[in-house]
Amino acid sequence: MIANLQDAYKSRWLAVDTETNALDPRWDPQFKCLGISIAFRNELGVMCSEYYPINHWDSNETEDTINEVRWLITTHPGLVFHNAKFDLVVLDRMGIKPTGDYLDTMLMAHWIDENLFSKELDWLGKRFLGRGKAMTPELDSVINSFGWGLVPGAFMKKYASTDAELTFDLCMKFMKKWNDEGYAGALWAREQEFLALISRMERQGIVIDTDFCKEQIDIGERTMQELLFKVGFNPSSNPQLGEYLINQMGLPVVKNTKTGRPSFDKYAMAEYEEILEQREDATAQNILAYRGWQKTVSSNYRAYLDLLCTDGRLRPNFLLHGTRTGRLSCRKPNLQQIPKSSDHPWNGGLKRAFLGSEGYRLLGFDYSNLELRLAAIYAREDALIDAFNAGFKPFDELAARLNKPRNLCKNLTYAILYGGGINRIKNLFGLDWQAAKELREEFFRVYPNLQETIQYASNLSKRRGYVSLWTERRRHFDRRDDDAHKAFNSIIQGGAAELVKSRQLAVAREIDWDTCRMILSVHDELVFESADPKWEPIIKEIMMDVNGLNPNFHKVAFPVESKIWGLAA
């Protein structure tokens, strides 16, 4: 049914979907919005939808109609998108700035059940509505022959509005649970502000030193070639590694993969390296160097150049629905996994590939032991709280109490925070089952409340099917799955993400984007480019100021360390 635009105002919610020429709306000068679909149901429940072609090469709506649509979207009190972060940028590029509220079915699906297999429109449509996107052989062949950007407007009309229809119906489907779980108010308002901030960070992007990347690719390729020659087989091929190390050299299988095949990961290789060293055979070392270079060149240096926008900036995609715990994830490229500075020649200098804009300096701000501090508060674990407040380093403190090496204590703490059991401790430290059990008990003798709280969270998730973060956002658990042991970790990992998010917004409200821009968010670290040294103490102070967030957060401090980004910590 063709929509009368006047009717659209009578609907509380209006689904909006944009079609584009597939270029990146965040920066590409050639980007175009081809058209806009809207969908809603009228008073009789009849679906009304329409596609308005705007920038097709053949036929478009009249100026008057397009202006009506622009006005509708600008003034309608409630829009619904599927992946609003994208559509809002598209609308912004067209000079359309919605003034009403909006919802996002992708994020609704994620918040209601973060465990869903997919949050794509097509998948959700099939799962919740029994119908997916309108893909037909006819549409496929038209896209193939014309290319996406050149599909005729009249043809697009037949298909494009189904996405908006799906979005509208999904929204209605999700609405009850969305409201019941308490997301409709302040929590979603904050997320909208956060979405805008992330979008702004993405549009800003980060400057890449392309000469440095090219130079490193060159060194890497030459080095790999030499190593390949020395080794004599493909170091990335496990069967070939097995042939050499096990069959030819007669070395033992030191580790197996989950499918039972011999494993040659870097830990296993370290053992082979030790044995071969005595025989003056550098093969293991060469294999590690080869794989190190290959990983870095393909996943970092070359990926950065391939994904670089033509204005010299790299713009990753931060996903607000990327993790079950509520953290962000980051793609294309993943700038949350930039190798840290080290003396490895293949990746130890990677941060040098990132530059501030001309006149700006990159600054990183890190929370120290963020999750452990939250764990201490949640568990009311006085031993840990007191240690933090006395200024002790938590792992030194534990090392003293257990009379064990600091590094063991650190690994042990994180293993347990992550829900690890006796088996995990056994494998981690190469202990037998009994020793692992005792070590775990020793740990919990120091932190008894932690043990109780981990158990409590686990029981709660099993009984209720979810646990709540301090913001009242929920982390759901299917009672049929055996992952209740993740509950406590979710509370502190998700809680940490929510804490950072809140402070990130607070910082964003204070800084002046002309002289200070937020660039990256890496879980417990924020990266800025700043043209004025005055921002460093300001940012630090805002990040550390968490007392207003929750009545329990005053129990320990949340210190933040700042450093010039890229320089070794």
Added chain:
DNA sequence: TTTTTTTGCGCC
């Protein structure tokens, strides 16, 4: 041949 799974590895 193309698609999916496995493996390894970078980060917090």
Added chain:
DNA sequence: AAACGGCGCAAAAAAA
């Protein structure tokens, strides 16, 4: 009794 949490990416191997 047993369970280490959360990601994304690329190359090789296996499956289709």
